[in-house]
Amino acid sequence: MTRDIPDIAVSRLPLYLRALGHLESNGQQITSSKELAAILGSSAAQIRKDLSHFGEFGKQGTGYHVAHLNRQLRRILHADLVWDVVLVGAGHLGNALLHNQGMARRGYRIVAAFDHDPEKVGTRIGNVIIQNNQRMRDEIQQRGIRLAIIAVPPPSARRVAHQLVEAGVKAILNYSPIALSVPDDVMVQYTDPVTHLQHMTYYLQDR
Amino acid sequence: MTRDIPDIAVSRLPLYLRALGHLESNGQQITSSKELAAILGSSAAQIRKDLSHFGEFGKQGTGYHVAHLNRQLRRILHADLVWDVVLVGAGHLGNALLHNQGMARRGYRIVAAFDHDPEKVGTRIGNVIIQNNQRMRDEIQQRGIRLAIIAVPPPSARRVAHQLVEAGVKAILNYSPIALSVPDDVMVQYTDPVTHLQHMTYYLQDR
DNA sequence: TAGATTGTTAATCGATTAACAATC
DNA sequence: TAGATTGTTAATCGATTAACAATC
Missing domain, CATH: 1.10.10.10 (Winged helix-like DNA-binding domain superfamily/Winged helix DNA-binding domain)
Incomplete structure (x- = not known):
């Protein structure tokens, strides 16, 4: 036990x-x-x-x-390993994550990034080349990736989460302010500035 | 009571x-x-x-x-008001926050942004013009701003937090993975992708 | 030895859950 | 009326704190 x-x-x-x-x-x-x-x-x-x-x-x-x-x-925490992470969404936020030195330095390396915008596909940001969303499943399965970051606009978040789960991802860090529903064996963590700000403004009096 | x-x-x-x-x-x-x-x-x-x-x-x-x-x-939550927020750090992450539609739409408006890089000062991102860090105190006090977001590289985070507190900020959302110490009447919330990822990889077996 | 600080046990505190009367 | 769901009370559960023997 x-x-x-x-x-x-x-x-x-x-x-x-x-x-x-x-x-x-x-x-x-x-x-x-x-x-x-x-x-x-x-x-x-x-x-x-x-x-x-x-x-x-x-x-x-x-x-x-x-x-x-x-x-x-x-x-x-298994943070002594180097973990491969996929990023979905190469907008301003995705761009910031791809440039974030701290992630790679602390062992969480974004090794593939996806976007559906044809303008972005094929361009290089940091060390990765943005791929079309359609490549997601293959890339995740070939590399055996279990960690993903969602940085797409809110309307796409659910669909993307579903695709990630289908491809075998087991842990999702979700930057969109959208409640995701996933199977029991998949973890989700949310991160949203507004949630934090709302929590704090509760304690600030109106003036 | x-x-x-x-x-x-x-x-x-x-x-x-x-x-x-x-x-x-x-x-x-x-x-x-x-x-x-x-x-x-x-x-x-x-x-x-x-x-x-x-x-x-x-x-x-x-x-x-x-x-x-x-x-x-x-x-x-006082989230029915429109809150003015200052942003410190106009790098990739600051840039993403300035472009984040959801914040403004949900009532948290970045109305001033600061950076110490002379290349950035004076440029416009989204609706604000980046100002020199030295303008922070005046701007915060004149506008009576109580909410701040720190998006500077880790080595600067403590100094910036101190300056924000001095200027009268009461709530800080800290994007740098640095433990801040502030007076009792100032709130801090942390947000750091690595913290979330570490929490999740605890539950993922090595392979 | 004296002082400091761990790891752990037991006590306390607080949060969650279960249950149900009130009532729409 | 019968069914559903709230708001709240009491019971349970779990987390935090206090205290201290062990020991460096």
């Missing part, structure tokens, strides 16, 4: 990585749950509890070796 | 808006907590519970009037 790790703990590991990256860039070698909590605005107990689901990474009395914990968390 | 509404309930209202938008675009006039739950992959009880923090929006036996609930949620 597998120990059941709460998804909410998994979801915080990338934030811990972000804080560790900060410490590493400052040349700091050792940290503590207390210090990490201060950086992240959470609690030391929560960080220790979260980490305890995955193993023991620290030393009593001393704390955590920054580089070691970084490596371990990347391993746990 | 103010009733205390959980932030987690607030954070789901934008998702409910997203689902309502979908129903509205299909011309559907009435919905139910059950149907919304199916769209969002949550539970009917949770949706009713969440909404109950803010008022009574439905009719027993019937459900919710889509347009009415949409209006009410937008009002609660």
Whole structure:
């Protein structure tokens, strides 16, 4: 029987990585749950509890070796591998993602990009040449790609998601503000500036 | 004494808006907590519970009037207002945000954008003319802007955040994968594709 | 040794779910 | 009226926090 790790703990590991990256860039070698909590605005107990689901990474009395914990968390998240990602939509946003250095540097490489606009197909952005949407299925299956990013206008998002799922994609990062429905074995994460802004303006009084 | 509404309930209202938008675009006039739950992959009880923090929006036996609930949620989130937003960083990502139709259409208007690159300053992207970073403080204060988006490269993010806070910004949407520290009365939301991808690859087996 | 900090247990807190009276 | 669905209460579940023995 597998120990059941709460998804909410998994979801915080990338934030811990972000804080560790900060410490590493400052040349700091050792940290503590207390210090990490201060950086992240959470609690030391929560960080220790979260980490305890995955193993023991620290030393009593001393704390955590920054580089070691970084490596371990990347391993746990499978972020120590290089992942191939497909991008659908080569508009302004797709263009920005193709130029995003951070993604490739952190192991998520966009290796194929698609658009239905004949003007764009065949052009090169960053390291990839934009292909016609019709090439999506073959490309995904040949390369065995499981990660996709949707950066198409809202009206096309559902259709594209369906095509990606059909082609075998297992995880979709969706930049369109559209609720997707996918099979149980496919994950979707949404990212939408308006959702974040709405959340924050709730707390801002009208003037 | 103010009733205390959980932030987690607030954070789901934008998702409910997203689902309502979908129903509205299909011309559907009435919905139910059950149907919304199916769209969002949550539970009917949770949706009713969440909404109950803010008022009574439905009719027993019937459900919710889509347009009415949409209006009410937008009002609660202050998303029925038009908000002015400043953007810092006019690179590929800033460019994409300036061209993003959805933001303006949903009431979040980028009214000023800044960059430190002299090549960019003075050029027009979408409806705004890029200004030098040095103009940030004045522009924010003169217009009384409280919302900002950071889309600068990681090394500059902290400095920019500091400048925004100094100028009076109260809510920051941070596109750089950098943990910011800000005063208690300033909100920060992070958005970073790698964080989402790492969360998902945890569940994908290596092959 | 004294001080610090981990990993873990138990207590607390809060969120989710189930159930149902009210009522359209 | 019968069926459906809300809003709310109470029960359950799970996450966070506090506390501390272990130990570096």
